[in-house]
Amino acid sequence: MIQDLRKDGAQRRENPDPHEKNRPVPRIILAMVSLLLIWAVSYIFMSHPNDDASLGDSRTMATLEGKPGAKAGGAVDGAQIYAAQCIACHQATGAGLPGVFPPLAGSEWVLAKESLPPSIVLHGITGKLTVKGTAYDGSMPSFKDKLSDAEIAAVLSYVRSNFGNSAAKITPETVKTVRDGSKDRAQPWNGDDELAKLKE
Template sequence: MRHDHETSTAQKREHADPSEINRPIPIIVILLALALFVWAIFYIVIRRPSDNPAFGDNRARSELMAATAGGSGGRVDGAQVFAANCIACHQANAMGLPGVFPPLALSQRATAKATLPISIVLHGISGKLTTSSGVFNGSMPTFKAKLSDAEIAAVLTHVRTNFGNAAGPVSAAEVKAVRDQTKDRTTPWTGDDELAKIKQ
């Protein structure tokens, strides 16, 4: 009997086992989540990809492409294009490498009527090239597939207005015109002889 009494006393000292309270999600939260989901579906359905974006400068991609293609090189940094594509051969000061790569500084071809330098950049050169700095017999790659009209206009404008050169800027429209006129050409210009025939 004493054992039973002690057990009963011990049991009375124990607290009840904890239990989780059933708290359902408030109905207002469920309604808000449902409303947000419905709005998201509606927005996706009615939103047109061609619309101007809600952020940024509010221009669509097509507008940006048109603005760049129609500019005179001002929207593209010609110095950056030069650094990325020309420095390796013509050097940062545009003096080239003697006997290997001709200089663009004080270059008669770079400052000639825009048709000539545009043609050279588009299709490259392979063969003998005579300049005021000497004779060069190397090659220049084509950039017609790598650079856009605006990029070619920008880099030529950069070259023609720097490094001691003083020629006018080149526009993307001029580049496009030469690109269209020479679209069937698949090989580089063969040095002095062919360059002399380019209409200037």
């Protein structure tokens, strides 16, 4: 008897057993989810993101083979190297940017004797440099580790025969001679001070 009472008390204190209520996912949500799914799957089939070759990158076999600037057939294209390496500063017209980047068009440094322009492109320049009567004080990067002799020859030949310039082409042999002759140099040329001497 006593035991029964206790049991009653214990039972009364207990929470009812939990049970699942009947709350189905609202139809509107189900409808939205299935619409989304249908859209996603059909999107995959209807869009062709990889079909248009013109959207791809413009790498050529030459770039993939690790020879930037080299055209099929092995000839080096000076215009292409100019566009890739020089245009940002010296501009497409070779006119430079007034006060910042000197012009290559009509520049006495570009048109100087054949060994000078390769010296400039191989090692770069810092400090004051006078071009066509205007003083610049910027810094021209060095390309000795970036471009081969053939590439420097091609880009300089391009520069010397475009933008209204007409001077003799520069051969890879000339660039090689200049490179070998100045291989101990680690610093860029110090503007007018050093380059004027090379001009003579």
